[in-house]
Amino acid sequence: MTANLAAELTQHLHGRHLYASAAWVQNFLTTTRPNTPLPAIKQTAGFRLLATDITASLSPPPHSVFPQDILRGAEQSRMVSGPIICQVLDIEDIGNSRWSQVEAIEAKERGETTKGREVVRVIEQENDDPSAAVAPVHSRGPFKLLLQDAKGLKIYAFDIRGIDGLNTSMTMGVKLLLRNVDVRRAVVMLEPGNVQILGGKLDTLDKVWKEGRKQRLMDAAKAGGETAV
Template sequence: MTTPQSQIATHLQTTKSLAVSPTWLNSFLSSSTALQRNIPLSALTQTALFRILASDFRDSLTTNNPSSLLPIDIFDPTVQERRLPGPIPVQVLDIEDIGTSLWSQVEAIERVERGEAIRGREIVRTVNVGGEEGEEGAAGAGETGGAGASNGPHRLILQDAAGTRAVGIELVRVDGVAVNKLPIGAKMVLRNAMVARGMVLLTPECVTVLGGKIEGMDLAWKEGRKARLLERISGTGEGQM
C-alpha cells in the first residue's frame, strides 16, 4: 500500500526531478494537519513543492544518488570538457550581469532608490519607490534602450544538495535568468549540461528554472549589492577615465 509520503516523493521526482529527503518530507507532513483535515493529495503535493522551492536544498533534498549531484571536483580547470547528464537540482547563491558595466548597474540601483526608472531615453517616476517592483521595472524598461538593463550574459554561483558549488556562465540567453528576476535561492535543474574548464555552460536546452527563493538570503544579497559593486569599482578602477 502506497503512503502519502511515497506518492508525494514519486510525483516530485518524476515531474520536477527533485529527490526529496524522507526526513524533510516526514517533518513537513507531521508539522501540518493536512492529513488529518483530509486535504487532497494534489494540493498537499503543491504545498510541499512550494516549501521545497523556498527551502535550502541541503535540508530538503536527499544526496543518496551521485548522478543528481555536481562532481566534487567540478572547479578543476585542468578538465577541458565534461558533460553532466543529470538531472541535477541546484540553487542560486549569486547572480551577476557580466554584460553590463559596474557603473551602469550602480546607476540603475540609485535610480530605484530615487524612485525613477528608464523608459526608452526618458526617466520616469515609479510608484513603488525603493521596492522590488521598481528595480525590476528599471531593468525591464532598460531592455528597450535605457541603461542598467540586465541583458547578460550572466554569471551564477550554483549549489547542489550536498553543498558543492559551481560557476555557471550563460552561454545562450536563458529565459528567467536576470538580475532582479531570478532571486537568490531560486531553484533550477541542470540536464546534459557541458562543463568547460570548471564552468557550467548554461543554455535553454540544459536549464529548467523552477523558481522559488530563500527569503533571508535574497534580502541580504539585495541589501548588500550596491556596496559590493562599489567595492569592485574601487578595486578595478572602472569608471576612472
C-alpha cells in the first residue's frame, strides 16, 4: 500500500513539474497520519515541497534544469524550453536609486507609506472594512534576480516587464516555473507569459535577506558613489 501511495504521489508531483526525490517522498509519507485522504496528502506534499531547498529535495530530469553550458554566454540569444523549476535567492530593484529604497524601508519602519505624493501613517484598523486599509505600493522595477535550479546552478535574470508578484517584498526561496525563456549572454529574460510563480519560501534565507537588505543597499550606494537625497 505504501509503495502504491508513494508512486501515486510521485506521479502527482511530477505532473506539477516537481520531481521530488524518492527519499523525500518516503520521508514525507512517514509524517502523514493513517487514513488521511489522498487529496489532502497531495496538497500537503506540494505545500511542503515548495518550502524546501530544491537542490536537496528534487531529483530533476535534464530538461527541468538549465543546460550545463548556459553560463558560458557564448550565444547572444538562446531559447531554453524547460519547464524549469528554480528558486529565487535574491532580487534587486534596478529601477530606483538605492538611497530611495533605503528611505522607503525607513518609512515602513516608522509605519508610513505613500499614497500618490502624500505620506500616510499606517495604523491598525479597528474595524473590518477592507477599503479603509492602505494597500502597500510596490515598485514596478525593473528587477534583477538571482535564480537557482535544482542542480544548484545559479544564474541572473531580468524582469523588465513588471511581472505581478515579482518585487522586493516577495519571499526569498519562492519557486518559479520557467517555460520557453530567452537567455541572452547568460542572463534569463523573464516575460509574463513564461513565468509562473508557484509559491513557497526558504525561511532562513528569507529572514536573513530581509533583515540585511537595508544595510546592503546602503553599502552598495556608498560604494557606487550615490548621494543621499
